Structures are given as structure tokens and as C-alpha cells.
Amino acid sequence: MTTYVYESVDQKADKRPHYFEIKQSMNDAPLTKHPETGEPIRRVVLGGFGTLRSKPAKSSSGSSCGCAPGECCA
16 A cells, blocks of 8 residues: 545635545545545645765776767767
């Protein structure tokens, strides 16, 4: 099961959304209504994070970009 973040979808523009988490299978469709209150909701897409390197790792071919000799496009 995956935990997804949802937010309330309020009809009033000046009202801030309420955020909450719901566990679902990755195969389940996103919910449109809160399972307990029935209020309209939408799934929030959160950005993931990865590893950033300041310098590319040296490959065994000796190229600093990791391409094979003669194949570098940078």
C-alpha cells in the first residue's frame, strides 16, 4: 500500500485546503471524495528527490561524463 497526500477542494477561493494522507494501492484510481465526510478532494502530486552530484563520476573508460570513447555528446 502506498500513502498518498490529498487536499480538500473548497468552493470558496479564500479558504485554505485541508491536507491529509490516505493509503491506497498503486492500482487504485485517485479519490474524488473524502471516504468519511464526502467532501470533494484531489490527490496532491509531490516532487520526488534524487541524488545530485557536483561532478560526474569517472567511468572505467577514463571519460569524465561516462560515455564510451568517441561517443560523448556533451
